[in-house]
Amino acid sequence: xxxxxEELVARLTERFPSVTTTExxxxxxxxxxxxxxxxxxLTYIHDDLGFNMLCTVSGLDAGEEFQLIYHIxxxxxxxxxxxxxxxxxxxxxDTATNxxxxxxxxxxxxxxxxxxxxxxxxxxxxxxxxxxxxxxEYPLRKSWVLPADRVPESDEQxxxxxxxxxxxxxxxxxxxxxxxxxxxRQSTVAVASSISDTAQNPASSSPAEGSDxx
Amino acid sequence: MARVEIPLGPQHPALKEPAxxxxxxxxxxxxxxAVNLGYNHRGVEKACEARNFTQxxxxxxxxxxxxxxxxxxxxxxxxxEVAGVEIxxxxxxxRVLIGELERLHSHMLWxxxxxxxxxxxxxxxxxxxxxxxxxxLLASICGNRVNYGINKLGGVRRDIDETVKETILKVMDQFExxxxxxxxxxxxxxxxAARTLGVGILSYEDAVTYGAQGPTSRAAGLDRDIRxxxxxxxxxxxxxxxxxxxxxxxxxxxxxxxxxxxxxxxxIRFVLDNMPDGxxxxxxxxxxxxxxxxxxxxAPRGEDVHFVKSNGTDKPxxxxxxxxTLANAASYAVMxxxxxxxxxxxxxxxxxxxxxxxxxxxxxxxxxxxREGSLDWKALRQYSIDWYRNQGVAFDGLNRKG
Amino acid sequence: xxxxDKIMTWARVKSPWVLHFNSGACNACDIEILDSLTPRFDLxxxxxxxxxxxxxADVLLCTGPITxxxxxxxxxxxxxxxxxxxxxAIGTCACSGGVFNGCYCIKGGTDTKLPVxxxxxxxxxxxxxxxxxxxKLLGSLQE
Numbered sequence: 001x002x003x004x005x006e007e008l009v010a011r012l013t014e015r016f017p018s019v020t021t022t023e024x025x026x027x028x029x030x031x032x033x034x035x036x037x038x039x040x041x042l043t044y045i046h047d048d049l050g051f052n053m054l055c056t057v058s059g060l061d062a063g064e065e066f067q068l069i070y071h072i073x074x075x076x077x078x079x080x081x082x083x084x085x086x087x088x089x090x091x092x093x094d095t096a097t098n099x100x101x102x103x104x105x106x107x108x109x110x111x112x113x114x115x116x117x118x119x120x121x122x123x124x125x126x127x128x129x130x131x132x133x134x135x136x137e138y139p140l141r142k143s144w145v146l147p148a149d150r151v152p153e154s155d156e157q158x159x160x161x162x163x164x165x166x167x168x169x170x171x172x173x174x175x176x177x178x179x180x181x182x183x184x185r186q187s188t189v190a191v192a193s194s195i196s197d198t199a200q201n202p203a204s205s206s207p208a209e210g211s212d213x214x
Numbered sequence: 215m216a217r218v219e220i221p222l223g224p225q226h227p228a229l230k231e232p233a234x235x236x237x238x239x240x241x242x243x244x245x246x247x248a249v250n251l252g253y254n255h256r257g258v259e260k261a262c263e264a265r266n267f268t269q270x271x272x273x274x275x276x277x278x279x280x281x282x283x284x285x286x287x288x289x290x291x292x293x294x295e296v297a298g299v300e301i302x303x304x305x306x307x308x309r310v311l312i313g314e315l316e317r318l319h320s321h322m323l324w325x326x327x328x329x330x331x332x333x334x335x336x337x338x339x340x341x342x343x344x345x346x347x348x349x350x351l352l353a354s355i356c357g358n359r360v361n362y363g364i365n366k367l368g369g370v371r372r373d374i375d376e377t378v379k380e381t382i383l384k385v386m387d388q389f390e391x392x393x394x395x396x397x398x399x400x401x402x403x404x405x406x407a408a409r410t411l412g413v414g415i416l417s418y419e420d421a422v423t424y425g426a427q428g429p430t431s432r433a434a435g436l437d438r439d440i441r442x443x444x445x446x447x448x449x450x451x452x453x454x455x456x457x458x459x460x461x462x463x464x465x466x467x468x469x470x471x472x473x474x475x476x477x478x479x480x481x482i483r484f485v486l487d488n489m490p491d492g493x494x495x496x497x498x499x500x501x502x503x504x505x506x507x508x509x510x511x512x513a514p515r516g517e518d519v520h521f522v523k524s525n526g527t528d529k530p531x532x533x534x535x536x537x538x539t540l541a542n543a544a545s546y547a548v549m550x551x552x553x554x555x556x557x558x559x560x561x562x563x564x565x566x567x568x569x570x571x572x573x574x575x576x577x578x579x580x581x582x583x584x585r586e587g588s589l590d591w592k593a594l595r596q597y598s599i600d601w602y603r604n605q606g607v608a609f610d611g612l613n614r615k616g
Numbered sequence: 617x618x619x620x621d622k623i624m625t626w627a628r629v630k631s632p633w634v635l636h637f638n639s640g641a642c643n644a645c646d647i648e649i650l651d652s653l654t655p656r657f658d659l660x661x662x663x664x665x666x667x668x669x670x671x672x673a674d675v676l677l678c679t680g681p682i683t684x685x686x687x688x689x690x691x692x693x694x695x696x697x698x699x700x701x702x703x704x705a706i707g708t709c710a711c712s713g714g715v716f717n718g719c720y721c722i723k724g725g726t727d728t729k730l731p732v733x734x735x736x737x738x739x740x741x742x743x744x745x746x747x748x749x750x751x752k753l754l755g756s757l758q759e
Contacts (some may be wrong), residue, residue, distance in 0.1 A: 252685070253683075253685045253686070254683075254685075255642065255683075255685070255721055256681075256683060256716055256719045256721050256722055257719035257720035257721045257722065258716075258719060260719070260720055261716070261718055261719045261720075264718065270714075273715050274673075276642050276644075276714075276715050276716075276739070277642060277644040278642050278643065279641070279643040279644020279645070279646070279647060279648070279740060280643060280644070282644075323647065338654075339654055339655055342650075342654040343654055343655050343656055346651075346654075346656050358739075359648075359740070359742060360643065360644045360647075360739075360740050361739055361740070419645075421755060540647060568643065590668065592668035593668070
């Protein structure tokens with residue numbers, strides 16, 4: 001089963017006139033749909049057109065609105081990128097997981113990182129944010145910036161931070177390894193030939209002599 | 215609306231240790247499984263918005279220390295598409311070459327990890343020793359064993375000259391010879407078969423439903439491979455087989471990866487024989503016109519997807535990365551269900567997960583006795599090896615110390 | 617091999633048991649650590665043994681930057697180790713946070729939380745550099 005891009009654009013435009021459908025290039029179709037009817041659109045794409053592979057869902061902070069783009073692929077290699085949006089002051093979407101079951105992880109990620117509402121997926125799961133991530137902070141929003149007290153300490157700081165445990169017994173100054181690999185970096189041919197000697201006899205596991213001076 | 219089955223945990227929030235896997239058992243059988251996937255979240259996508267495109271390229275290479283070239287190439291391809299830049303054919307071929315070498319090292323690494331999880335430590339030692347052939351090759355071509363940095367926006371940074379080409383061919387001879395042993399091991403070794411046949415089943419239908427990728431899905435008969443379905447870089451010119459299997463279990467995943475390595479060697483030879491002449495790169499603008507693109511790449515673990523939106527500046531508006539392990543991890547709950555606790559290590563390892571192998575914790579609840587407990591990964595692995603040894607299935611005879 | 621003789625002496629005097637903890641790494645350094653145990657590099661011939669529990673470990677090998685998710689766990693593991701104990705930061709991310717500094721779940725390198733005795737840079741740190749660094753640490757302990 002295969003399609004041409006023109007054929008898909010024609011079918012989608014005819015069936016969903018309120019949806020803007022464009023062919024960006026070979027194998028890439030982009031749709032923009034209002035929230036109303038978006039789930040019907042995805043159902044058609046899955047059931048009627050046979051696009052059964054949801055690659056991922058990309059969330060976007062577009063200022064006045066938030067967008068979700070469902071990137072859906074077909075075995076023939078064409079990807080439909082279906083975009084739905086909601087106003088920034090009330091970003092509510094509907095889940096597509098009744099159609100694309102495996103998409104729950106992608107919706108959770110977009111929801112939790114952008115602070116959206118996606119009806120139909122569990123509200124208590126914070127994936128991918130850690131359990132100790134502050135509530136109400138949505139890091140992928142353009143307006144969110146890492147607070148100054150959570151910026152990692154810079155390299156210039158010599159004294160350890162206050163909550164570092166005391167060093168053991170008057171520790172000597174830290175050791176810094178040199179790039180010892182200069183000695184170990186032999187020409188590929190030399191190393192390859194020494195390994196091939198042991199490759200003749202897989203039962204033996206002794207390292208090739210003299211090939212590595214760590 | 216009915217609650218969608220979420221394969222995420224923890225199932226028992228009363229447990230103090232955050233578990234990567236939370237299992238419900240009935241005796242020794244797993245009746246429920248939940249996976250915690252967020253523990254490796256770093257905030258990479260946000261950080262990309264503060265870096266210019268070139269910085270993003272070398273940054274994204276470090277998302278994963280096994281498939282760095284996959285992320286680097288997927289990102290380059292996508293940004294080059296947004297910018298409307300076509301890279302020279304020679305660069306495309308070199309990207310394929312490094313990509314297939316990466317596939318070789320990744321699958322060999324996996325073979326060793328699988329061996330280690332099963333208690334077949336000789337396989338671990340041998341496969342990682344042979345993997346060194348590829349690591350040395352990558353280091354001599356690119357300058358680093360990992361994070362090769364071969365890509366730049368607009369092409370590649372280093373050439374493959376005649377000396378390098380001869381070295382690669384010589385290593386391919388040795389590697390293909392070594393592969394024969396692993397293939398025979400994968401397909402005929404009875405203890406390996408006893409530990410992997412019928413274990414961790416993911417049916418064709420479930421693979422489609424949960425969006426499984428790469429060898430995990432091809433082992434269930436899904437005939438999908440981005441290199442063939444949507445050829446990128448130079449794959450449209452290169453003849454190769456997509457390897458599928460029908461076992462749909464861990465055994466299938468072993469076989470698929472072993473045979474894929476054979477195909478990768480063929481691809482590498484073809485690339486070297488047919489590499490077009492020409493420049494290695496074209497000039498690439500610092501600021502990129504506004505636009506969006508979606509790039510797909512067949513990484514060793516499956517499909518790697520990059521979405522990039524630009525806004526006319528030198529920094530991206532949005533970068534979205536979906537690595538294959540995430541897509542495969544959604545299938546864990548299904549793959550673990552109905553198996554023995556002793557099968558957990560190999561089932562988890564069999565999707566070739568791109569997260570740390572050292573620190574996974576398991577929480578276990580036995581529905582019969584009501585007892586709860588947690589295990590660290592090493593304890594679970596030892597339990598699994600001992601459990602099977604009690605049934606007469608062990609690699610002790612095959613593990614030799616010299 | 618002069619270097620190997622010196623190392624053998626140290627190994628007889630002190631055979632460190634090490635614990636490996638990944639606090640948020642991309643896995644590259646973890647793999648290079650495991651690689652250094654394989655026959656080609658063979659860290660075990662220096663008496664270095666990888667242990668599964670902090671209670672038996674002398675040396676903690678840390679990879680990756682410290683993340684919000686792993687910070688507490690890392691500290692708990694360190695506290696469970698008996699004295700004397702030493703921490704080695706393996707890889708650029710463990711040394712300083714590396715490329716991930718600025719990411720919102722990242723706290724920084726290992727030394728933002730623990731006292732580090734040896735830094736092994738590299739992205740990733742190669743097995744040869746890891747051996748070099750661990751051997752130097754053993755050497756400094758002798759003094």
